[in-house]
Amino acid sequence: xxxxxxxxxxxxxxxxxxxxxxxxxxxxxxxxxxxxxxxxxxxxxxxxxxxxxxxxxxxxxxxxxxxxxxxxxxxxxxxxxxxxxxxxxxxxxxxxxxxxxxxxxxxxxxxxxxxxxxxxxxxxxxxxxxxxxxxxxxxxxxxxxxxxxxxxxxxxxxxxxxxxxxxxxxxxxxxxxxxxxxxxxxxxxxxxxxxxxxxxxxxxxxxxxxxxxxxxxxxxxxxxxxxxxxxxxxxxxxxxxxxxxxxxxxxxxxxxxxxxxxxxxxxxxxxxxxxxxxxxx
Amino acid sequence: xxxxxxxxxxxxxxxxxxxxxxxxxxxxxxxxxxxxxxxxxxxxxxxxxxxxxxxxxxxxxxxxxxxxxxxxxxxxxxxxxxxxxxxxxxxxxxxxxxxxxxxxxxxxxxxxxxxxxxxxxxxxxxxxxxxxxxxxxxxxxxxxxxxxxxxxxxxxxxxxxxxxxxxxxxxxxxxxxxxxxxxxxxxxxxxxxxxxxxxxxxxxxxxxxxxxxxxxxxxxxxxxxxxxxxxxxxxxxxxxxxxxxxxxxxxxxxxxxxxxxxxxxxxxxxxxxxxxxxxxxxxxxxxxxxxxxxxxxxxxxxxxxxxxxxxxxxxxxxxxxxxxxxxxxxxxxxxxxxxxxxxxxxxxxxxxxxxxxxxxxxxxxxxxxxxxxxxxxxxxxxxxxxxxxxxxxxxxxxxxxxxxxxxxxxxxxxxxxxxxxxx
Amino acid sequence: xxxxxxxxxxxxxxxxxxxxxxxxxxxxxxxxxxxxxxxxxxxxxxxxxxxxxxxxxxxxxxxxxxxxxxxxxxxxxxxxxxxxxxxxxxxxxxxxxxxxxxxxxxxxxxxxxxxxxxxxxxxxxxxxxxxxxxxxxxxxxxxxxxxxxxxxxxxxxxxxxxxxxxxxxxxxxxxxxxxxxxxxxxxxxxxxxxxxxxxxxxxxxxxxxxxxxxxxxxxxxxxxxxxxxxxxxxxxxxxxxxxxxxxxxxxxxxxx
Numbered sequence: 001x002x003x004x005x006x007x008x009x010x011x012x013x014x015x016x017x018x019x020x021x022x023x024x025x026x027x028x029x030x031x032x033x034x035x036x037x038x039x040x041x042x043x044x045x046x047x048x049x050x051x052x053x054x055x056x057x058x059x060x061x062x063x064x065x066x067x068x069x070x071x072x073x074x075x076x077x078x079x080x081x082x083x084x085x086x087x088x089x090x091x092x093x094x095x096x097x098x099x100x101x102x103x104x105x106x107x108x109x110x111x112x113x114x115x116x117x118x119x120x121x122x123x124x125x126x127x128x129x130x131x132x133x134x135x136x137x138x139x140x141x142x143x144x145x146x147x148x149x150x151x152x153x154x155x156x157x158x159x160x161x162x163x164x165x166x167x168x169x170x171x172x173x174x175x176x177x178x179x180x181x182x183x184x185x186x187x188x189x190x191x192x193x194x195x196x197x198x199x200x201x202x203x204x205x206x207x208x209x210x211x212x213x214x215x216x217x218x219x220x221x222x223x224x225x226x227x228x229x230x231x232x233x234x235x236x237x238x239x240x241x242x243x244x245x246x247x248x249x250x251x252x253x254x255x256x257x258x259x260x261x262x263x264x265x266x267x268x269x270x271x272x273x274x275x276x277x278x279x280x281x
Numbered sequence: 282x283x284x285x286x287x288x289x290x291x292x293x294x295x296x297x298x299x300x301x302x303x304x305x306x307x308x309x310x311x312x313x314x315x316x317x318x319x320x321x322x323x324x325x326x327x328x329x330x331x332x333x334x335x336x337x338x339x340x341x342x343x344x345x346x347x348x349x350x351x352x353x354x355x356x357x358x359x360x361x362x363x364x365x366x367x368x369x370x371x372x373x374x375x376x377x378x379x380x381x382x383x384x385x386x387x388x389x390x391x392x393x394x395x396x397x398x399x400x401x402x403x404x405x406x407x408x409x410x411x412x413x414x415x416x417x418x419x420x421x422x423x424x425x426x427x428x429x430x431x432x433x434x435x436x437x438x439x440x441x442x443x444x445x446x447x448x449x450x451x452x453x454x455x456x457x458x459x460x461x462x463x464x465x466x467x468x469x470x471x472x473x474x475x476x477x478x479x480x481x482x483x484x485x486x487x488x489x490x491x492x493x494x495x496x497x498x499x500x501x502x503x504x505x506x507x508x509x510x511x512x513x514x515x516x517x518x519x520x521x522x523x524x525x526x527x528x529x530x531x532x533x534x535x536x537x538x539x540x541x542x543x544x545x546x547x548x549x550x551x552x553x554x555x556x557x558x559x560x561x562x563x564x565x566x567x568x569x570x571x572x573x574x575x576x577x578x579x580x581x582x583x584x585x586x587x588x589x590x591x592x593x594x595x596x597x598x599x600x601x602x603x604x605x606x607x608x609x610x611x612x613x614x615x616x617x618x619x620x621x622x623x624x625x626x627x628x629x630x631x632x633x634x635x636x637x638x639x640x641x642x643x644x645x646x647x648x649x650x651x652x653x654x655x656x657x658x659x660x661x662x663x664x665x666x667x668x669x670x671x672x673x674x675x676x677x678x679x680x681x682x683x684x685x686x687x688x689x690x691x692x693x694x695x696x697x698x699x700x701x702x703x704x
Numbered sequence: 705x706x707x708x709x710x711x712x713x714x715x716x717x718x719x720x721x722x723x724x725x726x727x728x729x730x731x732x733x734x735x736x737x738x739x740x741x742x743x744x745x746x747x748x749x750x751x752x753x754x755x756x757x758x759x760x761x762x763x764x765x766x767x768x769x770x771x772x773x774x775x776x777x778x779x780x781x782x783x784x785x786x787x788x789x790x791x792x793x794x795x796x797x798x799x800x801x802x803x804x805x806x807x808x809x810x811x812x813x814x815x816x817x818x819x820x821x822x823x824x825x826x827x828x829x830x831x832x833x834x835x836x837x838x839x840x841x842x843x844x845x846x847x848x849x850x851x852x853x854x855x856x857x858x859x860x861x862x863x864x865x866x867x868x869x870x871x872x873x874x875x876x877x878x879x880x881x882x883x884x885x886x887x888x889x890x891x892x893x894x895x896x897x898x899x900x901x902x903x904x905x906x907x908x909x910x911x912x913x914x915x916x917x918x919x920x921x922x923x924x925x926x927x928x929x930x931x932x933x934x935x936x937x938x939x940x941x942x943x944x945x946x947x948x949x950x951x952x953x954x955x956x957x958x959x960x
Contacts, residue, residue: 007784010781011785013777014777021815021833022837025818026806028814029810052656096713102940103940104914110933111933115716117523119736121736137508141509157713166846166849166887168951169886174853200853203848203853204849211841218805228464230663239343242810244342244648245649248810251810255810263805318928321754343809344915542728
């Protein structure tokens with residue numbers, strides 16, 4: 001590389017932007033988590049963990065991410081390779097599968113609540129095909145697993161497209177010759193996916209996974225719509241502290257927990273899906 | 282049925298006619314009248330003849346508060362007029378609100394109790410009442426046949442409500458009582474203003490008393506005949522209309538659609554009574570001018586406009602919130618106003634009425650005060666923890682809040698010297 | 705399989721459309737209808753909603769600025785991350801991601817104070833800056849992963865053929881990563897389009913459609929809730945439709 005300064009020059013705009021619009025306000029907010037009436041304190045973290053809902057919302061958030069993201073990963077790989085292999089109509093299929101990307105989480109919550117609520121579309125369908133003689137109540141506080149399932153389905157519907165689009169763009173760069181050569185040597189479709197496509201797709205997989213995981217820890221609107229108060233998550237608790245309880249200190253502490261978890265997972269993903277130099281084409 | 286394409290064309294046509302807002306508009310920053318058709322009515326019917334251009338912007342409490350705090354901190358603002366609930370104003374620093382005693386209210390006769398609340402414990406008029414509401418009960422008419430023998434719908438007791446809900450659950454095969462326990466539901470108001478006053482004649486003092494234990498036991502019993510989806514319900518009009526629920530408790534404005542859409546199918550009636558009377562509480566929304574308002578003169582003129590009797594009636598039509606000034610209501614009011622108005626009159630005129638006041642002096646502890654009741658509910662009723670243990674535990678939180686804020690007792694609690702004690 | 709997945713994606717959207725095109729009575733009825741009665745009263749309500757067109761305009765302008773900015777700022781960073789080894793590379797990547805991992809509603813207060821003081825408050829450009837911050841992780845990381853997939857030899861070959869670095873980039877690399885740029889653009893657009901909180905705090909006169917409508921929807925009556933949802937969703941879907949074909953590499957190796 002002829003110019004040592006070039007990379008830094010290219011990074012400069014992003015760096016300036018981050019400092020101005022993120023790091024500056026972030027440091028002001030983060031500071032709130034540690035400052036009390038008499039200077040530095042960890043009291044806010046203590047009152048956060050002392051609240052009986054903290055561990056519930058923490059584990060709910062984790063559980064949801066762990067249940068949803070792997071399914072989305074597999075689904076988006078399958079969908080991306082299907083689109084890639086398609087000869088006819090892939091334009092329209094690609095479009096359809098991208099649609100949920102354009103739908104905000106609040107709107108998705110409204111749509112899925114209309115499906116799962118007691119007098120909703122799902123019950124209407126069950127009744128019309130005669131499976132149930134009266135509407136079932138799916139979203140009740142005493143049946144957390146159905147709530148969990150409903151939220152997971154809605155999240156899979158809503159957010160798989162994020163990974164799908166990234167993977168489609170990434171797959172387009174894999175030279176077709178590799179796959180064709182493998183086919184000549186009798187590699188099955190499965191082998192080709194496992195041995196050729198996925199390793200070459202590693203950079204995109206990494207990006208897709210990181211972005212998706214981070215968003216998964218911030219899940220809120222769909223959960224609030226379907227789970228009501230029975231399925232608390234970290235983001236909802238953060239809102240509650242910030243706006244209902246007007247306690248910016250504990251809200252900042254909770255936000256830092258979300259941040260810490262996100263960074264931890266990001267570092268793990270970067271390590272596991274490392275892109276070694278020799279793996280690049 | 283019209284052609285959808287034609288509608289689309291109409292959309293763009295309307296587009297070109299709609300005028301854009303100009304710089305000098307007074308910004309009315311509100312947490313109330315948020316539903317789209319209510320804000321539409323606020324703009325078209327209430328504010329159109331204010332004598333000045335008003336930009337009415339309703340928003341969620343989160344953005345509302347964030348924007349307001351940012352303007353106050355920056356010392357420069359665009360918000361001309363604030364519209365919010367009593368609780369939103371009490372949590373603000375009163376120094377940030379302009380004194381409104383100089384506003385010329387003309388002939389408007391504003392409710393004295395409410396204007397006193399608007400002083401926020403200072404000697405200045407920090408906010409003026411804007412509109413009021415309360416919480417009542419609503420029922421689908423098909424629930425009436427399941428009323429227990431001898432029960433008078435206009436003078437129900439909590440025990441009768443429980444057996445009514447039980448009858449309904451047995452008849453329908455599933456619980457048909459509904460309670461707004463969802464994320465945006467106003468469940469805490471039920472405990473503060475209805476259950477506690479009706480069983481303990483108190484909200485704070487007897488929070489953890491034996492009477493309070495009885496109250497929670499009764500509520501637990503009622504809950505066993507309550508639609509278990511209630512933890513998702515925030516606006517009971519939706520479940521009443523869909524039939525998921527036949528009888529419900531909620532804010533009058535959150536029941537209004539049911540009455541307006543199907544006035545022949547729903548009735549309103551007073552909240553039930555307990556051993557210490559028929560507890561109920563008002564909802565008061567107020568208007569105030571932040572210290573950073575760009576044009577205080579225009580903002581004060583707008584305040585005066587909002588309290589004119591005819592504006593108050595227009596506001597009632599638009600939002601289903603009742604006037605705070607003395608007015609004669611015309612006969613042609615929307616169904617919700619007629620139906621819930623009658624129930625409110627019955628409730629406040631009943632022999633055992635036990636009206637409560639709104640908490641004053643809680644300051645920024647207001648949210649935490651509500652949280653004590655929400656936490657008690659979730660622990661006792663949803664998590665089925667021991668009532669005595671939960672109340673003793675939550676009592677500590679309540680005590681800390683009262684001591685920190687120094688708020689004196691309010692009705693129905695007996696007056697106190699200094700902070701209201703939790704006994 | 706393709707068909708099943710299409711149905712899975714489309715069904716909820718279809719149900720939204722059914723509800724938007726039904727009368728208020730049909731929306732609350734049970735059992736629900738699975739075919740719309742093509743009643744447009746609810747949609748007409750929004751057509752006559754004052755300020756909606758201006759809000760729509762603001763939304764489009766803000767989203768477009770966001771799109772352009774996030775690519776102009778983000779793509780060079782993505783290129784640098786993929787082509788150079790330098791100290792602090794991982795730190796930089798994590799730092800970019802932090803903007804997404806920290807709840808925006810908390811950042812809104814200091815941002816709003818800063819904006820009011822600097823005069824960026826209530827401008828579409830100011831809001832677009834915040835939205836760009838949210839979109840940057842997407843554009844940086846997506847372009848990074850795509851540049852990593854393009855052999856450096858391609859560029860080097862172009863250099864030996866007499867192109868300078870810039871020419872090599874525009875003539876050889878850019879066409880290859882166009883799908884990635886498009887994907888970043890789509891993300892930037894929809895992120896900006898769907899963002900509510902910052903928009904409702906930082907804009908007053910120049911409110912975006914989402915801030916204008918979305919936070920009121922969940923408290924509105926059922927039929928308006930769905931119709932409003934429909935109004936909000938459609939422009940984003942039209943945008944994705946318009947750019948969909950660029951998601952495939954037009955000259956990409958795969959399509960030769």
